[in-house]
Amino acid sequence: MRKRFKPLLNHNSEFALDLAPLLAVMVKLVPVLLVSSAFVQMLIIETELPQVVQQAIEQQNKDPKATQVAVEVSRKFGVKFIITENGKQMVETVALTTEKELDLPRLHAKFQEIKKSHPEIFKIEMSPEEDVPYSDVVRVMDEARKSRSNDIKFPVKDMKTGQDTSTLYMFPEVVFGNTMDG
Amino acid sequence: MARKRFIPEIKKNQTFGLNITSMTDMFTILLVFLLQSFASGEINLDPVQGVRLPSSSTEKNLVDGARISISPTELKFDQLKVADVKDNKIASSAIDPNDSNFIKPLFDELQKFNKDNEKLAKTGKVLFQADRDTPYATLRKVMYTASMAGFPNLKLVTTAGN
Numbered sequence: 001m002r003k004r005f006k007p008l009l010n011h012n013s014e015f016a017l018d019l020a021p022l023l024a025v026m027v028k029l030v031p032v033l034l035v036s037s038a039f040v041q042m043l044i045i046e047t048e049l050p051q052v053v054q055q056a057i058e059q060q061n062k063d064p065k066a067t068q069v070a071v072e073v074s075r076k077f078g079v080k081f082i083i084t085e086n087g088k089q090m091v092e093t094v095a096l097t098t099e100k101e102l103d104l105p106r107l108h109a110k111f112q113e114i115k116k117s118h119p120e121i122f123k124i125e126m127s128p129e130e131d132v133p134y135s136d137v138v139r140v141m142d143e144a145r146k147s148r149s150n151d152i153k154f155p156v157k158d159m160k161t162g163q164d165t166s167t168l169y170m171f172p173e174v175v176f177g178n179t180m181d182g
Numbered sequence: 183m184a185r186k187r188f189i190p191e192i193k194k195n196q197t198f199g200l201n202i203t204s205m206t207d208m209f210t211i212l213l214v215f216l217l218q219s220f221a222s223g224e225i226n227l228d229p230v231q232g233v234r235l236p237s238s239s240t241e242k243n244l245v246d247g248a249r250i251s252i253s254p255t256e257l258k259f260d261q262l263k264v265a266d267v268k269d270n271k272i273a274s275s276a277i278d279p280n281d282s283n284f285i286k287p288l289f290d291e292l293q294k295f296n297k298d299n300e301k302l303a304k305t306g307k308v309l310f311q312a313d314r315d316t317p318y319a320t321l322r323k324v325m326y327t328a329s330m331a332g333f334p335n336l337k338l339v340t341t342a343g344n
Binding site for chain 2: 016019020022023026027029030033034037040041042043044045046047128129130131132133134135137138139141142145146176178179180
């Protein structure tokens, strides 16, 4: 009987992998990606401006019993919260720090406190004073948008399923209230 | 007798294998980094010169809309300068004499945009890039004019931050 041919395999042999085509692809890809890459990540904060007509219609349909939260930002006194509930107004202020800056931790705590007592509200009306810089406006919106602590969540009802759930979002909808003022 | 200078023998037609493994490693790392930072959003927005955007903790990606920017020196609609800005205030020549919040050249450009990009204009979205030190009084003028031109959905462009 003829013996079956077995090729001799040397398991310890080494071979050189030709990386040149791979390198050629990379050399072409890298400049393309370098040109099209965004090294500064830009994001957006959504806000709606009140339109004159829209505002008038909303005013007509407004439920007088619904609680409203207005936030006034000033470089003199800090941030003033005006909470209107059942026709009654409650005013609270978070003063500036000793360095005349916004007291962001206290501001965030105040937003959490308001949200805890009014979990059904997601919209605030913001009215910064004329000399308030844009960065401060964004900071206040950041503090209002979402709870920083994962332990502090707020109850919310899922409209589709009717089940109670919780969310980190506090006041994601900000409307600039004084845009149309003269 | 002068000593003969040693001249090494050079083979002109010699070939040699270049070890490109380390270079390939470097390119692989670079490629992964670039793919990671590749703009994943549907919109690419070029930063405007002179505008230092504020940082924010928002997580929303850019959307398309009319593009307005305000730097310490100029107010622009897309790439077109519509008004001068001096001391963080819009030049009085651009302001309507009957309405102190109304920026006439910006309104005109937005109206033109309304006609040229009907589909996009219907969304009423404005991508607004403003310098972080711009006072609210100046921002309000832009917001007011945009709102009057039928663009009430303001998208404040920020950089990713804490």
